[in-house]
Amino acid sequence: MEADLSRPPPASSSSKRRPPQPFRRPTSAQTYTGTQLEQSRGKGWDKWREWDELATDLGCDWVVEGDMEAFGKALSEPPADDQPERIIAASDWAPVKEQKRRRGPKKRKDVVREGWAYHISRWPLLILIFTIIFLEFVGYLFVRQCVNVIEFFAGWRGERGRLRLALRNAKTYEEWKQRALALDSFLGLSHWKSSPPNAYYDSTLIRRVLRSLRDLRSRDDAEGVCAVLHACVRNNFAGVESFRLYSESYYGTKELVQEYIDEVSRSLEYIRQAPPSLLPVEEKADFFRSVAKNLGASALCLSGGASFGYYHFGVIRALLDQNLLPRVITGTSAGAIIAAFCCTRTDSELRQLLTPTLADRITACEEPFRVWAKRAWKTGARFDTVQWARKASFFTMGNMTFKEAFERTGRILNVSVIPADTHSPTKLLNYLTAPDCVIYSAVIASAAVPGIINPVVLMTKGKDGKLRPHDFSQLHKDGSLRVDIPLQDLHLLYNVNFSVVSQVNPHIHLFNFASRGSPGRPVSHRRGRGWRGGWFLSAAEHYLKIEMLKWFRVIRDLELLPELGNQNWSNVFLQKFEGSVTIWPKSRIADWPRILTDPDRNELARMIRVGQQVTWPKVKMIENRLKIERQIDLGRTEVRCAFNDSDATSHSLAPPTLSRQASSGEIMTSARPRATNDRSSPEENGRGSRRNFRAVDMEASSSSGGDPVSTSNGGEETPAKRRQAILARLGLKGVAGKGSRDLYGGTVEGGGEEKYTDGESDWTSGGEGTSYAGGERGSSLGKVRKRRASMSSFGRRPRRDTLSSDEDPWH
DSSP: OOOOTTSOOOOOGGGGSOOOOOOOOOOTTSOOOHHHHHHTOOTTOOHHHHHHHHTTOTTOOOOOHHHHHHHHHHHHSOOOOOSOOOOOBSSSSSOBTOOOOOOSOOOOSSOOOOSHHHHHHHHHHHHHHHHHHHHHHHHHHHHHHHHHHHHHHHHSSHHHHHHHHHHHTOOSHHHHHHHHHHHHHHHTHHHHHHOOOOTTSOHHHHHHHHHHHHHHHHTTOHHHHHHHHHHHOSTTGGGTTOGGGGSSSSSOOOHHHHHHHHHHHHHHHHHHHOOTTTSOHHHHHHHHHHHHHHHOEEEEEEOOOGGGGGGHHHHHHHHHHTTOOOSEEEEOTHHHHHHHHHHTSOHHHHHHHSSGGGGGGOOTTOSOHHHHHHHHHHHSOSSOHHHHHHHHHHHHTTTOBHHHHHHHHSOEEEEEEEESSSSSOOEEESTTTOTTBBHHHHHHHHTOOTTTSOOEEOEEEOTTSOEEESTTTOEEEEGGGTOSSOHHHHHHHHOEEEEEEEOOOHHHHTTOOOTTOBTTBOOTGGGGTSOTTOHHHHHHHHHHHHHHHHHHHHHHHTTOSOOSSSOOOTTSSSSOOOOSEEEOOOOOGGGTTTTTSOOOHHHHHHHHHHHHHHHGGGHHHHHHHHHHHHHHHHHHHHHHHHHHHTTOTTSSSOOOEEOSOOOTTOOOEEOOOOSSOSOOOHHHHSSOSHHHHTHHHHHHHHHTTSOOOOOTTSSOOOHHHHHHHHHHHHTOTTHHHHTTHHHHSSEEEOSSSOEEEOOOSEEEEETTEEEEESHHHHHHHHHHHHHHHTSOTTOOOOOGGGSOTTTOTTO
16 A cells, blocks of 8 residues: 555544643743643643644653553563463472573574584684675775875865865855855866766757647647656656766756756646646546656655764754755664654744754763663663653654654654564554554664663554553564665655665765765766776775675575574665665764764754755755655645535545645645545546556556557547657657666667667666666566556556566566
8 A cells, every 4th residue: 555645644633622721831941741741631631732832842851651651561561472371390290380490592493404514614604704804894994095095185175175175164055055056167067067968868858858848838738748747757757867967066967957857847837727628627636646656755764873863963954944854754773763853843843943952852871881881781781761761752742653743744754663573574663554653662662772772562552542562562673673774665655766865874884985976976086077086996995895795695695693682683784775865974983982972062063064064965956856746746735625626526535624734835735544545446536446556557658659558448539548649749759668768777669569678787886876777677677568568458467477487577
């Protein structure tokens, strides 16, 4: 099931009750404790008013003693077992249930390794591999230092060095922007922007689409504009979202790409404002739903990293100031507490709280050594879980749940956790998978690293407001041990195709090296068109990094690494840590000894400033993406309003009502929650579910010049046929297929049938992530698409057992 991100949160039930009594807010000299919070909840208590009144109050700790007692009780009680109790004894004469002293560690029965070769060679092989990794790591550090020396003499001397230093010392985004443009002008990068041709996108296709959109809009041809937008509003169409187009200048991208983005945004606005005489509401709703599915959604992902996670505050502040904060936000470990803080407050509240004074509420590591060392000796964990729940209540606004946070701010909070056992898969908690789960229990569970915090029981808030154990009292711990950035789950739930990752994991920072530059940060060599430190040093860096990853895979696959703290640590280095845009806040050597300490006001101010400065170079790329997404969201919202005004109850879009809060400057409306998304039944949407179920495949094949999808009534003209005819008349036949060239490394050419042209058959790695280029998979996908394009109107996909091994892309 996919969530509809354009559908705003449902209205709170408090609007249906009589107006609550006035809420008394404490004076600034008072500290609003949990006991006072409980006493204020009388007959006319309203949680929404309470949240609005105290959201920005740094003196309110949001702790409710009854909830803390329930949480502590759930942690201390063992999980319930429905099986009958077994009465055992060591022998017929020994007492029942006598504890027998064991010699040596208990062997795991679920892991059986036969043979003597494994036990003899395991430890020598593990020591040998770690020795090789250490030597390669020393060589890697040497290569990186050589690159730093070369870049210092190439980019930090003379006028260029002065301009780069001024760029680094910018205090605001507008100041940074002006200095970045001055640096581009000095280096002659303005000429690169004005020259359309480039190897990393199809400039000819973009020029044709741009000319067609302008011509159709000037002639007031709404149907033609829809046909072209159907073909070009797709993820990374013709390569316009490639990070390489933003990595050769300090600000912006190719002028042709920027004109295309602006024109698509204006065209979507034109369709949104088109009267029913030009474009019926039903076709407009179908259009916006289809392009939303094709384009996908954006998400902000906050990684773990202990005290390094406070750099996330600066990233959020930079995006918030530019009104670019995505609605979907996910966090793991340290990033989970920052994501919860962001998703439980509105924009205006965040602007008031994201200041250095917030350091007064960060007291997670305030205990002295003699206190936590004694606890660690007794319990095996440095921190007390219930005490952390008290401190985390401020960031989660008490016992707020995922669903309540979504209803209040419209943002979708996601927290990644893993069950304490070694076999269960990772869980992504949000308002869909765990709507009544209390956020602070999920946040602490996501930070439960072995040796730091013991595994945690998730808590659920019942209808009576009391907390109970969630999911059969199963224990959970840190999700970053397996999946630090849950991109696959985000795509499954919300169709996320564009991810903004703030990566602060200390063990990953050492290996951050964009050999060809990153958005807003071109390389110093050859005016942004070379390799960092030259080709040989970049190749050596890449080779050593791949070698170290190879040995970590060997350790994982051969099961050489022993479990520490009942946890398999083999995947710590083998995850995907990057996204479409990856932000790397710069850490210092001095941050490492303070990895488990709390920042003061001066330190937090520095971390916020650093987070902002590393985010500003990525702002333009994020802005271009969200500019199109938000026009689509506005279009879907206005369509719902139009259906409401016309009383079109037969459609699946529910009548919207005004929401309590608005975030990110968007038009927020709310509707009754639905169990399904746009893939509804034929009775709900009035047009049948076949086209919705196969929207991407059918429209891609029809707009790419393939045979039109036949219908059950034969000769009747369908919207897909009309769009195909319009594109053929404009000379844009096959546009949608060509737009997929950057996804698989080849191009889909138009004509009588789809023809896939393979790209290079290998993995290509860049500064902002790794992408697969062509090869057997691209060819297989081309054959599958060709078969889908020739299927009947029932839209049945071919069964996997009918595909040969060459045609099956999952073979």
